Amino acid sequence: MNENPLDLIRYHHHAQLEDATLLLAFSGWMDGGDVSTGTVRRLVTVLNATPLAEIDPDPFYIQNVPGPMEIAALFRPHIEYEDGLIKQIQMPENQFSVDVTSNLVLFVGKEPHMRWRTFRDCLFAVCAELGIKKILFVGSFGGGVPHTREPRLHVSCSHADMLPAMEKYGVHRTTYSGPGSFVSYLLSQADTADLRMTSLVAEIPGYLTGANPASILAVTRRLATILGISPNLDELRGASTEWEMQVSTAVEQDGELAENVRQLEEEYDNQLLLQDEET
Template sequence: MPHDSLITFDPPLLENGAMLLAFSGWMDGGEVSTGTVNHLLSTLDTRKVAEIDPEGYYIYNFPGTMELASVFRPKVRYEEGLVKSLELPENTFHCDQSRKLVLFTGKEPNLNWRDFGDRILDLARMTGVQRIVFVGSFGGAVPHTREPRLFCSVSHEDLKPEYARYGLKFSDYEGPSSFVSFLLSRAPQVGIRMASIAAEIPGYLEGANPLSIEAVTRRLAKILDLKVDLAAMRLASDDWTSRVSELVEKDNKLRKHIAKLESAYDDALLEAAEE
């Protein structure tokens, strides 16, 4: 892969900067990864400083049925026989220079993980980023009526006390790897300190999860020392929770399932408090 896949637009040099990562796809259930970072992009004073050309990092033509292949193919829109849009993956870096923060939003690559990761790390070096934080999610046993549990993985052992102060549990996950796990393994080799924060979200729901997005944003604000107005997010979170609960009340089987999840969640809190 050519190194010119990283296209820059006069990125600034930050002093002890931080980078926040969001990826669509794997670990973006409830849109917690992209939703959190996109919310910050809409509220902070940022400008685009770089992008990664998608060519060579994604599968567009996957053999198999049309239903399977359609998952990988870029979406196109025609009007009156003319192509109006073709949605290739976008991977962009924005920077809020006053907050010494770079924000990345993109799609997890299918191919050439090492090279794609090196482009992210190249931009980190260019901008003086010393630490990287990824935010994401996974489907679990937490009910929508409770605060999502947040789990953390770190690139260096001595980072654990810092993140433990924010009430994060450390992951014991074993299974299929994400690109973020690969990046975590690479970070120490290039002198970058990195953490991955994943919210456990209800496995029985689909679509955006404002409750988890608000919870992750609130925790990130403390970790990155950001002043973020959470009032509107809290209102959206409360409204979402109410609407989901109304739908649950109409499904007796689901209501019983959630009651069991609530009981297990509350018991775990009590056990943790007694330790």
Template sequence: MTSDKLRIYRRAKLDEGRLLIGLSGWMDGGNISTGTVKFFVEQLDAPKSAQIKPEGFYIYSFPGSMEITAMFRPHTRIRDGIVESCDMPRNTFFLSEENNLVLFAGKEPNLKWEEYADCIFSVCHRFGVKTIYFIGSVAGLVPHTRQPRFTCSVSDGDMKKTVRRYGVRMSNYEGPASIVTHMTARARDEGVGMMTLVAEIPAYVQGQNPGCISAVSRLLANILGIHIELEKLKSIGEEFERKLSEIIEMQPELASHIGKLEEDYDNEVFDTEMGDLKEWLEQRGIRVD
């Protein structure tokens, strides 16, 4: 089946290769998942090496109101009557041989998880990948003035020691799963290890969060042992934080909530309820999961 869906453009056999995955969808708040992988691809100047065809993996026509249906439709751009683009989902692999690394930027599939995973594991086997890393994010109790907290899940207990030195906590979770969880559960049977790193990011910050992307990129560079230029991204993140703080200062109620988050963060209070902050956000149409 994978031969019909998977196209290989550039081949290589890596030595104990690694695969870094970023997916749009469920765990891409702040564009952390896709933004981090995009940053690595650009910094490493990694060429395209393979692609998964989108046909059969996505729902384009979903019954319901236009607002709901629009969430599933491909994005198009029309200028002066000319259809300039119609962007279908892209699932692209990039290769950095000198860093023993494959990178994958894709969109979490709605359908046929098993076949989609087959394509990814096929790339692992063909390129000599032995370890898969997925980076994602969830909205939580972290203030924008602090570093995101990280939790981790792994396919094999021996992998825990790799991240514990960086202060990453092991995940405890029960609930709806993603394709990443499905792949992690399957990884051992495929002969590869898999690690999921999830950054807890500020629930009240909407859109791309360059500060958190910077923190995630720094952690991944250390784990992967890759030298990558981070100073420019760090500066962008610091400027983003400064401007956000200026806006928050103009909203005393929100500033008070964030002050409490900072206190809890500094006192290492992890398992708290959002309480008033959650209610404040939801009143303004911001959902917190």
């Protein structure tokens, strides 16, 4: 099946941009704490970004696999029934929005299960159509950062000369070997489309599950600085404060977890001191 990528993109309208940035978020592999999708969705809301386009999800996702129910459940769409009627079915979506004032296109989608090359071509076609020259991905993973500290940000770039410019934002250069994501593939391909791409991945508390408003706030603030925008984050600050109080209360009620968190805090602070001494 060799579909034309242009046939898989549906535009709601076209925007005239120049040297714009595409901000990417994917659910799936690197969306711990909903920090990837939560951050970009928040920016879509506070910037009042306009729906722009979408990529047809049908060729890119597996909806079912044979085998045990617990495995098949990972792929099937989530549905909700109420009083005998179906109220919602969550099929994959890949949505672009645009904020012309910020010269920014924002994308929230689901990491494709298959046909990565075609999905890449769709993204690159949108970049060419809209005058996008830079791609910035934001992601997250559960690591050794306590919930009482700022997430660590790890950076990787498509071009070596981009790395020094990122150091002023307090990021760590990525060192990793293991299973790869679609974003890593995209990084390896950016130069073929004359694009420059940066991946920022936040290391957040690995001992917590569910959405992490504090990490979303921290990453959103850092992104705002990098992108030169000033979004209103008052609502997110309130949600973050409430979440932190709830988590801290729960942690203190679990003696073993509380001790583990204190150890993580000590390791985190010692690493900062070491970095200060080195600089």
